Amino acid sequence: MLKIESGLWLLAIVYVFSTPLCMAAQDEVTADQVVTAIESTFGVTPGERRNHIKGTCALGEFVGSPEAAAYSRSAMFSGKPIPVIARLSLAGGNPKAPDTAKSPRGLALEFKLPGNNLQHMTMLNTPIFGAMQARTFLDLMIATKPDPATGKPDPEKIKAFKATHPDNLAQAEYLAKNNPPASYSSSSFGGIHTFKFINRDNKTTLVRWQFVPQDGEKRLSDDELKSSPPNFLEQALINRTKQGPVHWDMMVSIGEPGDPEDNPTLAWPESRKQIKAGTLTISSALPQKGAECEKINFDPLVMGDGIEPSNDPILLFRSPAYAISFSKRLGGL
Numbered sequence: 248m249l250k251i252e253s254g255l256w257l258l259a260i261v262y263v264f265s266t267p268l269c270m271a272a273q274d275e276v277t278a279d280q281v282v283t284a285i286e287s288t289f290g291v292t293p294g295e296r297r298n299h300i301k302g303t304c305a306l307g308e309f310v311g312s313p314e315a316a317a318y319s320r321s322a323m324f325s326g327k328p329i330p331v332i333a334r335l336s337l338a339g340g341n342p343k344a345p346d347t348a349k350s351p352r353g354l355a356l357e358f359k360l361p362g363n364n365l366q367h368m369t370m371l372n373t374p375i376f377g378a379m380q381a382r383t384f385l386d387l388m389i390a391t392k393p394d395p396a397t398g399k400p401d402p403e404k405i406k407a408f409k410a411t412h413p414d415n416l417a418q419a420e421y422l423a424k425n426n427p428p429a430s431y432s433s434s435s436f437g438g439i440h441t442f443k444f445i446n447r448d449n450k451t452t453l454v455r456w457q458f459v460p461q462d463g464e465k466r467l468s469d470d471e472l473k474s475s476p477p478n479f480l481e482q483a484l485i486n487r488t489k490q491g492p493v494h495w496d497m498m499v500s501i502g503e504p505g506d507p508e509d510n511p512t513l514a515w516p517e518s519r520k521q522i523k524a525g526t527l528t529i530s531s532a533l534p535q536k537g538a539e540c541e542k543i544n545f546d547p548l549v550m551g552d553g554i555e556p557s558n559d560p561i562l563l564f565r566s567p568a569y570a571i572s573f574s575k576r577l578g579g580l
């Protein structure tokens with residue numbers, strides 16, 4: 248009798264403790280699920296990126312500042328020129344997306360540090376991201392999948408998505424209110440996530456960074472939005488680099504206690520101390536096919552000594568998602 252009772256207790260204890268764990272496990276979104284959802288929404292172009300498929304390669308260098316070297320011991324900030332491979336892109340998996348699309352633009356950088364070390368920075372032109380967890384990104388892909396009957400997303404599904412995912416709203420509103428850039432060279436790009444700078448004394452500083460164009464920020468006017476051709480960003484960048492090098496200042500905001508560390512949908516106050524951490528120079532641009540950036544996986548977790556990731560779940564989720572997309576496209580899938 249005693250044996251049966253204690254057996255039941257054991258069962259009850261196992262049930263009580265395992266239920267939330269099982270539910271959590273069910274709620275966990277995998278990178279594979281998300282990449283499959285991206286493919287299902289945009290279709291697959293074999294051998295190409297599943298997201299940010301439309302893009303342009305560029306080459307240049309970065310020179311870091313002594314101010315930044317006080318916060319991070321990364322070789323990026325040695326003051327010596329660091330060779331950079333860059334890729335500028337449109338978000339989404341549609342290779343024919345028009346350059347007027349009200350979607351994010353991307354800047355991906357690979358810094359070739361001494362000793363064969365690499366530092367990646369893979370950024371967007373929006374100040375915040377549209378998901379604080381992978382589930383929101385997955386549900387966005389599902390909600391925006393075109394309805395086969397109309398070829399467009401079902402407005403009811405979008406409405407339901409918005410009503411249930413408040414963490415998407417700030418970026419969606421930003422994209423609706425701000426026209427896309429007139430050219431890549433006149434756009435800012437930000438890392439969005441919080442990162443850690445580690446200095447020579449092992450002191451950690453929470454930071455966020457943004458690359459601000461020396462050409463000035465310029466967006467398409469409402470008229471240009473209607474009249475611009477579907478493909479102009481690539482040629483404009485190529486033409487601009489032929490006139491002379493394009494520069495972006497890397498501005499770093501220094502975090503203060505209480506600033507969001509692991510939520511990329513929340514901006515930091517504009518009053519945060521900013522330092523100029525260096526200057527990026529892009530001196531040439533060319534179509535991506537066969538160019539150096541094509542075969543790079545701009546995984547944002549590729550980091551050299553002196554810069555580390557925060558616990559932002561989106562930042563950590565990106566790495567496996569990019570790896571899946573990368574291995575598929577390298578395999579010609």
Ligand code: HEM
Nearest residue numbers: 296298299334353354355370371384439545568569572573
């Ligand atoms: C759940 C969140 C995200 C998912 C699932 C995701 C997924 C992807 C995938 C699959 C690729 C293609 C990778 C490749 O084949 O090389 C990609 C590219 C890219 N993503 Fe994300 N991403 C996410 C969040 C972000 C965020 C927060 C940013 C910026 C802060 C960002 C910026 C970019 C850029 C710029 C590219 C193009 C990189 C290149 O030029 O190769 N993504 N993303």
